[in-house]
Amino acid sequence: MPPDPPAATRPAPPVLTVDDLRVAFPGAGEAVRCVSFTLRPGEVLALVGESGAGKSLTARALLGLTPREARVTGTIRLHGQPVTTDDLGHRISLVPQDSLAALSPVHRVGDQLALAALSLDPRLSRREARDSATAALRSVGLDTAQAAAYPHALSGGQRQRAVIAMATLGAPDVLVADEPTTALDPDVRAHILGLLRSTGATVLLVTHDLDVVRGHADRVAVMYGGRIAETGPAAAVLQDPRAPYTAALVGAVPTALTPHRSRLPVVPGDAPAPGEPASGCAFAPRCAYAEDACRTTVPALIRLPGDRELACPVRESV
Numbered sequence: 001m002p003p004d005p006p007a008a009t010r011p012a013p014p015v016l017t018v019d020d021l022r023v024a025f026p027g028a029g030e031a032v033r034c035v036s037f038t039l040r041p042g043e044v045l046a047l048v049g050e051s052g053a054g055k056s057l058t059a060r061a062l063l064g065l066t067p068r069e070a071r072v073t074g075t076i077r078l079h080g081q082p083v084t085t086d087d088l089g090h091r092i093s094l095v096p097q098d099s100l101a102a103l104s105p106v107h108r109v110g111d112q113l114a115l116a117a118l119s120l121d122p123r124l125s126r127r128e129a130r131d132s133a134t135a136a137l138r139s140v141g142l143d144t145a146q147a148a149a150y151p152h153a154l155s156g157g158q159r160q161r162a163v164i165a166m167a168t169l170g171a172p173d174v175l176v177a178d179e180p181t182t183a184l185d186p187d188v189r190a191h192i193l194g195l196l197r198s199t200g201a202t203v204l205l206v207t208h209d210l211d212v213v214r215g216h217a218d219r220v221a222v223m224y225g226g227r228i229a230e231t232g233p234a235a236a237v238l239q240d241p242r243a244p245y246t247a248a249l250v251g252a253v254p255t256a257l258t259p260h261r262s263r264l265p266v267v268p269g270d271a272p273a274p275g276e277p278a279s280g281c282a283f284a285p286r287c288a289y290a291e292d293a294c295r296t297t298v299p300a301l302i303r304l305p306g307d308r309e310l311a312c313p314v315r316e317s318v
């Protein structure tokens with residue numbers, strides 16, 4: 001056994017550790033299958049993959065927000081301790097996708113944040129709750145006039161800033177943002193993502209958009225068929241993808257049918273249904289590298305040099 005590295009070079013312990021997370025629905029198979037990953041302090045981890053890959057279910061499982069019929073198993077730890085229901089929405093906080101739906105139309109933005117601050121910490125005085133709302137709004141560049149406005153009077157970008165401010169109230173350990181900018185124009189989107197990053201929070205960012213991964217994530221976890229196919233530093237994975245699915249994703253040319261230039265390119269073939277295939281690697285039916293063993297054995301996620309992980313024995317040593 002090599003000796004432990006000196007403390008100064010040892011990576012900081014993760015903020016969040018997800019181990020063997022599974023989400024299954026009665027009558028359907030597992031939509032999320034043995035998903036394990038960590039979030040390191042202050043990093044943005046992008047969770048990427050095509051529609052139905054299990055990204056939202058994974059994100060929602062961290063918040064205890066999976067559909068009632070879902071059976072969720074696995075372990076989620078915050079700073080090494082199992083997550084409790086008190087942590088949900090408090091130490092792990094959601095940045096909603098649709099700011100208009102997330103904010104009440106009949107209350108001023110500042111009042112809503114003050115109420116949210118009070119519900120997070122009922123010991124606060126009204127004055128303290130209001131001050132903490134004002135500070136949170138100011139930190140995302142919204143002033144007192146915008147705090148006094150009703151949500152419909154703000155632009156989409158301003159509203160999204162307000163919901164980010166709301167999510168950061170109470171200084172959560174982890175922000176979970178599921179496609180937080182899909183409704184916004186590309187330039188506003190970049191600004192909002194920059195803002196999310198500038199909060200210094202540890203973020204799980206679910207996205208379809210490889211440009212978002214490239215520009216705003218430290219690491220990426222690529223999901224396919226409910227499993228993680230590959231993880232690693234965002235730039236390295238996009239530049240030198242190892243999982244055949246990631247390679248197809250990065251190399252695929254957007255078609256005329258791709259709704260937006262920077263949206264996830266289309267990989268030929270159909271995505272698997274939850275629980276499919278019953279054996280082997282879920283990508284094997286669409287994979288140019290597939291060997292016989294790929295159709296029978298589910299590949300384990302193996303550590304590679306360069307802080308990477310890969311679930312593909314065929315591409316482990318290329």
Ligand SMILES: Nc1ncnc2c1ncn2[C@@H]1O[C@H](COP(=O)(O)OP(=O)(O)OP(=O)(O)O)[C@@H](O)[C@H]1O
Nearest residue numbers: 025028031050051052053054055056057058067274
């Ligand atoms: N309530 C449910 N009952 C049965 N199956 C469900 C339910 N909710 C989600 N699923 C299935 O779980 C799979 C993963 O869903 P999820 O919403 O996590 O996908 P996603 O990766 O977020 O996709 P998208 O990019 O379209 O948002 C999908 O195949 C979906 O059909």
Ligand SMILES: [Mg+2]
Nearest residue numbers: 055056057178
């Ligand atoms: Mg989703």
